[in-house]
Amino acid sequence: MGRKSQSKQNPKKNGGKENNKFTQQKRKELAILVDKVLRLTSVFQASPSVAKSWEHHLEIDALIKEITNLEVSQYKSGQSQRQSNIDKYLKWLSENGAQLDGIEIAEFEGYELGLKATKEFKEESLLLTVPVKVMMTEKNAKESELATFINVDPLLQNMPNITLALFLLLEKNNPESFWKPYIDILPEKYSTILYFTAEELAELKPSPVFESSLKLYRSIARQYAYFYNKIYSLDIPVLKQLRDIFTFDNYRWAVSTVMTRQNNIQISDEAVTAFIPLWDMCNHEHGKITTDYNKELNQGECFAVRDFKPGEQIFIFYGARPNADLFLHNGFVYPNNKHDSLSLQLGISSSDPLRETKLSLLNKLGLAGVTHFNLYTGDNPISAELLAFIRIFNMNQEELTKWSEQGLPSDLVSSDATSAEAVGADIDRRAYTYLLTRCKLITASYKKSTDDGDSLHRKNIKLLKECEVQILEGAIKHLEGTLSKLPAVEQKSTK
Template identity: 70%
Template sequence: MGRKVQSKQNSRKRNSKEGNKFVQQRRKELSILVDKLLKLTTIFQATQYSTVAISWEHHLQIEAIIKEIVNIENSATKVARNHRKLNLEKYVNWLHEHGAKFEGVEISEFDGYELGLKATKDFAEGSLILTVPTKVMMTEKNANESDLGPFINVDPLLQNMPNITLSLFLLLEKSTPDSFWKPYFDVLPEKYSTVLYFTSEELQEIRPSPAFESSLKLYRNIARQYAYFYNKIHTSDIPVLKNLQDIFTFDNYR
């Protein structure tokens, strides 16, 4: 009996060591790719003059690195599927509970557009349709007063770009099971129809448009931000950043 127990304990230790080695190897691979991504996006950002053709070639290089990063991150992260439509009632009740007021509208599904707001009656011009109290809004003030505050205070990018501050705060709160905003998170889509989710083939479709170059720039900026914050999160000694290490992925950030 004693030998069996000892054998099981030894097996668990071996599995634990192997698991740690895998995590360390994965992070090492990611770190190399992230550094490569940061250098690539930073060098191009510093270039004053470039043609659309050069921007496109550069985008393909960035996209190739991002694909490798996403493959590694997804292999180690279990993504729970969110059935957002099943959570709508809880979300609406949560809004009412905290002072939101709306009548004559409802959340409905639209073909090709997923969920949206639908009027169930006619409204006169200038009518008040809904009232949303500050309490249910996720604001920069919430982020500053949270555990993320110490990081915001020392990071120049977060101090000057509140949209990024809110992105990190949302990610942090979303990983908290008892978050105040959980009913809101539970109805968010898993992916969006922005250019950040376009394949290179889909981007090519808008190449004749002025939006093409803007789309490449947006993708490049998000890639650079991801690389910047990945390094910060994994090298800084601010306690809250340890909570972000396993959940800060490119898919989650974009």
């Protein structure tokens, strides 16, 4: 069908040139729903309980479903299958100076696309180089037509990751984009929580990642509503271009692309958020950081984290990150993660008669405002902050007074023999027993899944919870061992 002729209605009332795929009535319905999302996500500051957060999420989710149903006819991605775009992508990289001798793009079970060695690489040898020219950075966004919006929008001025997401959407909608070969190789959807159904999110309970997921979803829904209103209210040319592509589905795709692929890189003495083509196709495994930026040659360089033989998948190390972070922002879980941890929410009850004294002592250690403490995997599962908290939490008035009189009660954050002796076996027995009971209760709340599920989302949820239970079980074993080594309680005479 040809494009309909321009209506002669009042441009203010009509909102300018209306997309012919969308009726004015649907646009009005959409605007009402977007305003509801904006209000619902803006007034909500902090929930008194996880249950209230979940109720709030269901309200937001219901509105988003209505929005996506209205938007489905507005814009559909014409992105073709990734596999068919590989040759064009590699040609584009080669033409623009990337070096990847001995490497090809291949599909790996459980990973989708990754990089495969076609020759032998020794540990620390150079794998590939990526010139700054092919990187898509926040600097590119600031030098593009999007700059007129960035200059007036405080959110974009302070959040380069969001700037990069909007720039990606603009470039995706531009058939002449320099980065088209790169954009065409990107996944059409991701395994981040932004793609989870409400039923899948509910399966995360009782993991602390459940509440983190709700917060992230709420934040992205708010950003979508915020930008939607800006796009349709501000008279800035670049925003009119965004109207053709700005939907919730496309925004979560752009945000997920940023979350899973962004890198912070030092270019010309300036740290920038960037997409680094080819580099971002390497999957994660344990090791050390082997990527760097060469200022003299103006290129990113990736070195082998270990020896790789022909036919092997090439991995890099994403950094010391717990599975909660990898799950939330990258959409995967790494089993036997040496850097894994579990967040425990702890605090002093408002009804505790010693609350103010305990908070004052916590404040001396900079912990008064801390509400989440970490349990780690491995031989030393209790973080220094958690140890200090459980000691102070379990003190009586006399003990609190004694420790409050000290300038900086640093022994409270240490588990070495000298500090433990200074703290005293009585306090430590109460503290470790309290944490042991807490860990056992949390572990009991994790129900074993009877349904493995066939979706990647459910497999990741199951794996995440299994890793969290392993951390709890390790902590329980450690606490029981520690308690068994504490001196016996001296029995006071009742005579």
